[in-house]
Amino acid sequence: MLTKVSSVANYGLKAVEIEVEVNVAEKGFPSFGIVGIASKSGEELKERVKTAIINTDIDFRPMKVTVNLAPADLPKDGSGYDLPIAVGILSSMGELDMTREKAYFYGELSLDGTLRHTRGVFLLAVLAKEQGIKNIFVPRLCANEASVVEGVSVYPVDSLKSLILHLRGAKKIVPLETVIVEEVLSDIRPEFDFGEILGQETAKRALEIAASGGHNIFMMGPPGSGKTMLSRATAGILPDLSERESLEVTKIFSITGNIPAGGSLIRLRPFRCPHHTTSLVGLIGGGSIPHPGEVSMAHRGVLFLDEFPEFGRNSLEALRQPLEDGSVNISRSAGSISFPAQFMLVAAANPCPCGFLGDIKKECHCSVHQIMNYQKKLSGPIMDRIDLHLNVPAVDINKLMLDSTDGIMSEKSKNIKLRVIQAREVQRKRFDKVIDIHCNADMKNVHLKEFAKLTTDANLLLKQAVNKFNLSARTYFRLIKVSRTIADLAGSLNIGDSHVAEALQYRVRNE
Amino acid sequence: MNEWKKWPIELLTKDDFPKGLRNISNPPARMFYRGSWDEKLYEKTITIVGSRRMTKYGADIIKKVIPILVANGITIISGFMYGVDIECHNQCLDCGGKTLAIAGGGLDTIESQYNEKLYTRILESGGLVMSEYEPNFKPTIWSFPQRDRLMSAISTIGVLVIEGGIKSGSLITAKFALKQGKRVMAIPGPINSMVSEGTNWLIKTDGAEMITEISDILKETNSVHVQTDLFRDYADLSEIEKKIIVVLENEAVTVDELGQKLKISVAEIGRNISLMMMRDLVEENGGKIYLS
Numbered sequence: 001m002l003t004k005v006s007s008v009a010n011y012g013l014k015a016v017e018i019e020v021e022v023n024v025a026e027k028g029f030p031s032f033g034i035v036g037i038a039s040k041s042g043e044e045l046k047e048r049v050k051t052a053i054i055n056t057d058i059d060f061r062p063m064k065v066t067v068n069l070a071p072a073d074l075p076k077d078g079s080g081y082d083l084p085i086a087v088g089i090l091s092s093m094g095e096l097d098m099t100r101e102k103a104y105f106y107g108e109l110s111l112d113g114t115l116r117h118t119r120g121v122f123l124l125a126v127l128a129k130e131q132g133i134k135n136i137f138v139p140r141l142c143a144n145e146a147s148v149v150e151g152v153s154v155y156p157v158d159s160l161k162s163l164i165l166h167l168r169g170a171k172k173i174v175p176l177e178t179v180i181v182e183e184v185l186s187d188i189r190p191e192f193d194f195g196e197i198l199g200q201e202t203a204k205r206a207l208e209i210a211a212s213g214g215h216n217i218f219m220m221g222p223p224g225s226g227k228t229m230l231s232r233a234t235a236g237i238l239p240d241l242s243e244r245e246s247l248e249v250t251k252i253f254s255i256t257g258n259i260p261a262g263g264s265l266i267r268l269r270p271f272r273c274p275h276h277t278t279s280l281v282g283l284i285g286g287g288s289i290p291h292p293g294e295v296s297m298a299h300r301g302v303l304f305l306d307e308f309p310e311f312g313r314n315s316l317e318a319l320r321q322p323l324e325d326g327s328v329n330i331s332r333s334a335g336s337i338s339f340p341a342q343f344m345l346v347a348a349a350n351p352c353p354c355g356f357l358g359d360i361k362k363e364c365h366c367s368v369h370q371i372m373n374y375q376k377k378l379s380g381p382i383m384d385r386i387d388l389h390l391n392v393p394a395v396d397i398n399k400l401m402l403d404s405t406d407g408i409m410s411e412k413s414k415n416i417k418l419r420v421i422q423a424r425e426v427q428r429k430r431f432d433k434v435i436d437i438h439c440n441a442d443m444k445n446v447h448l449k450e451f452a453k454l455t456t457d458a459n460l461l462l463k464q465a466v467n468k469f470n471l472s473a474r475t476y477f478r479l480i481k482v483s484r485t486i487a488d489l490a491g492s493l494n495i496g497d498s499h500v501a502e503a504l505q506y507r508v509r510n511e
Numbered sequence: 512m513n514e515w516k517k518w519p520i521e522l523l524t525k526d527d528f529p530k531g532l533r534n535i536s537n538p539p540a541r542m543f544y545r546g547s548w549d550e551k552l553y554e555k556t557i558t559i560v561g562s563r564r565m566t567k568y569g570a571d572i573i574k575k576v577i578p579i580l581v582a583n584g585i586t587i588i589s590g591f592m593y594g595v596d597i598e599c600h601n602q603c604l605d606c607g608g609k610t611l612a613i614a615g616g617g618l619d620t621i622e623s624q625y626n627e628k629l630y631t632r633i634l635e636s637g638g639l640v641m642s643e644y645e646p647n648f649k650p651t652i653w654s655f656p657q658r659d660r661l662m663s664a665i666s667t668i669g670v671l672v673i674e675g676g677i678k679s680g681s682l683i684t685a686k687f688a689l690k691q692g693k694r695v696m697a698i699p700g701p702i703n704s705m706v707s708e709g710t711n712w713l714i715k716t717d718g719a720e721m722i723t724e725i726s727d728i729l730k731e732t733n734s735v736h737v738q739t740d741l742f743r744d745y746a747d748l749s750e751i752e753k754k755i756i757v758v759l760e761n762e763a764v765t766v767d768e769l770g771q772k773l774k775i776s777v778a779e780i781g782r783n784i785s786l787m788m789m790r791d792l793v794e795e796n797g798g799k800i801y802l803s
Contacts, residue, residue: 201777202766221798351797363705364564368593391798393765461789468789486778502778504785505766 003091006104006133007084008124009069009076012290012330012337013251015123017104017131020081021068022088030062034085036069037076045079049086052109056160058095065089075289075334079108080118083137086160087167096167103135104128113160115139119257122250125149135175137163144264145254147176179264181243191268192233195412199395200226206390206506207234207346208416212423213485214439216323216345216385218308220509221392223355228273230392231304231346235271236413238301238344239421245300248340252292252299270301272343276310283311284318290330290337295322298343308347309377316382319345323385347386349378387441387478388506423488440485445477452484457497465504479503515630518545520618520646529553531665535691539643539661543618546639552609556586557728558666558688560659560681561595561673562706567763567796569674569706572698573598576673579725581608588666590615590658590680591640595673597629604632613665614642615658616650656683663687669694671728672719675709682709685719695719696728751775751783752792756802759793763801 005020032050034042053060067085069076084105091098106124108116121138125146128136135153138146143156153175157163165171194204203219203226210217211234219227241249249266253259259266274283274294285293295303305311322328322341329338351357352371357364366374424439430451431437443451454462462483466476480495482503487495523542525533530553532538557580561569577599580587587603589596591612603610610633618640621627633640643661644654662684663670670688672695675681688695697719700707713719722728748756754773758764766784770777784800787793794803 199767201770202781205777205781357797368563391765393767393798395767461786464789465785498782501782501785504788505781 001092001094003088003098005084005088005091005098006102007081007106008104008120008127009074009081010078010120010123010255011074013123013255013292013339015120015127016074017127018074018076019070020084020088020105021070022085022092023066024089024092025064025066028064030064032065032067034067034069036067036072037081041077041079045082045085048079048082048109048111049089051111052082052113052160053086053089055111056113056164058090058093058164063093065092077289078118078120079116080106080120080124082109083107083115083139083157083160083163087163090164096164098167101135102133103137104133105137107137107139107157109160115141115157115159117141117257117261119259120255121145122149122254122259125152125154126247126251128152141261142254142259142263143176144179144262145250145259147179148181148250148265150178181246181265191271192229192236193413194233194237194416195410197226197229197233198410200230200392201410202505203230203390203392204410204416206388207231208237208420209482209485209489209506210234210344210346210388211237212420212440212489213387213427213481214344214441215387215482215485216441217347217388217390218383218386219346219348219390219392220351221348222350222394225392225394227348227392228304228306231273231302231348232271233413234344234346235269235302237416237420238269239417239424241267241269241300249300252296252339256292256297258297270298271304272298272301273304273306276305276307278311278315280312280315280318283315284322285328285339286330288332290332290339292339293328295319295328295341295343296339299340301343302346303343304346304348306348308349309374313377316377316380319382320385323382345386348392383508384474387482389508390506391509419489422491423485426488426491440481440488443481443484448477448480452480452495454480454483454495454500455497458483458495458500461497461500465500465507469504469507471507475508479507482506513627515545515627515634515640516619518634520545521548523641529665531667532661535660535664537660542641542643543646544639544641545618546634547637548639549637552586552611552639553665553667554586555584555668556588556611556666557668558588558662558670558684559595559599559673560590560662560670560675560684561599562675562679562681562709563592563594563596564676564706565594565598565674566704566706567799567801568700568704569595570598571801572673573602576671576725576728577602577608578606580728581606583729585668586611588613588662590655590662591626591629592655592680593626595681597626599673600629600633604629604636604638607636609636610638611665612638612640613658613662614640614644614650615655616642617644617646617648618642619646620649655680659684660687660691663693664691666693668728669696671722672697672710672713674698674700674704674706676706677708677712679709682713685713689718696722698722749783751779752787755780755783755787755800756792759800759802763799765798766800769800 002023007020008015009018032046087105090096108118110116121142122145129149137155137157140156140158143154146154155173155175166173246265253266272294283294326342327338328341352366353374354365356362427439483495483499486499486502520543587610589599591614600610672681685695697710697713714721766780769780793800
């Protein structure tokens, strides 16, 4: 007997409805054949499904089972097809009655018949809503992901057994209540608070400016100066994710299986810190069935690249497109896929390979050639896309102790965030009518005349600075953009000389 | 880049050696040089040696000392190595002085590409680059200390050490100078700095005269221009700038530390520092702010 069950395949960031056709024939040589999926995944899937059914106390007699995942030309990976196939087999065997309203089944089976955490459930729910599917059956561990989608009944399934009982009408599974997105989004606490980081006030101020204007930032400092902590805390001073942004991030996290068991919408801005040995595909995305890379996982959040010059040349070059366009395009023979990748880049580096160049207490062990090669990597097109450059010197522990007894506490992320939100609001209004520009960092040189007006004093100062510090034209424009953000933070309409003066602190040091 | 190759390599036999080189116990058999030969170059010379890992402090001293030495018509001799050596050569050329480099390897083997620019500059300015080794001889671990005996021997005023570790080539040069009966001078440095250990040790063990002002170097020569330290006029400063200067007079600090000490926000400090940098009141290096 032939049964058709609906399920979903993920391709890129899109879910596509697929049909799982199962035929169980009493006649013919007993076998279990599966088509429409790459052979390796198919082999593994067969064993899981077979054993799970047996361990659910169903008499799985030797029969000729044929499974087809249609459309066959759509590349399929992942392990979510276990459940629909199992349901199809059981129905064909007469164990279940599937003549009912269309529903999506999705989830990976464990050998004992329970359901595992499976990636991509959120996208499935979004598709179900689009297609007008009322019911979806997904593993309980990831059912919360789907519960934020309105108008879809999400049935959290613990095991094959409980699903059978539900479908037979013996014991109903209670669908999850829809969670209101706004409620989920309120009450977010940052992972790291700037208040916990003592010292490094300059770096904090620079990160505040960067967060306000959407600028990328580069920090140079010896090991242990707190670069990682600072950038981790940066995600916490960015404005909260809006509903739309949250859904975007959740999509990516769902497809990469990064939502923890029981987790639902992603509410915190992502912070990603890939190691410098990360492969090009790992960083940018790709693979034969394209998969989002770290730049996409950092979408709407912070991408922290520590040991920046140690990253492969190819990897750094490949960062250019996401930095420019806010997305990554991956072309395969089966078609091209675009992953969003709008992130704030925080790059960090040591002053030299060993890290102690210029340190008075520890001697640097690098040769001049090593240092030159290292610093050579710190130039080039990628650095051109970074607006703020700063030194993060090592902090003297004794001085920190002294301060904390003084009763001076560092400012909390919450307060900084308020200023950031305010500055972003100013920018939102300013760029309301301009397409593709959301923050000061997005401005092109042509926009500066209109949106970044300098006072006479500021103009004079900037001109002097160009001569004094030997600044390039590119740096000149970057300075204006950063000054614009500083002025926004100060609530000033025009850019004054004090704003330019502060921006000069974050100029490129060695051009 | 290799314009310096346009100058031919000349051979110098023992009889033509400058006086200082003739009288040492183991003089080289012959010398090679590039550049224009001029006896006057050797009349009044000082050898300045120092660490490859020069710090901001060393660079500051060089910036202060060299212009006055040059103004007194003294030829600056150094070792053509990166760090203090190159800084000395460059500073000397910047002030329009004459400089002489004694390389630790052959004249055609160049340490690195940024030596090349300097090489050409020295030759163009009428200075010399010389060596006792064959032109294509690659410098080795023993050739530098061997060369050091020439560095000390050729100088008429003596050897000045600006920053040097305890086991550095600079100290080897100083020891040769002592053996040859030359004056050895050293600039004292901070006691927590690795590259000042050698210089401080020299002073402590009476191996070197302590140099604390430029007239110390010139006291035995008939010098004309001894400039005392520049007098700074700080009258035209705002309150906050004055406060910053007071802190910086004691030590170089970061913007963060300034903010902590003065209880002023770093944004405010940063603004002021930028403006002060424009007026050449302060300068920045490796995240620290220095008085200039």
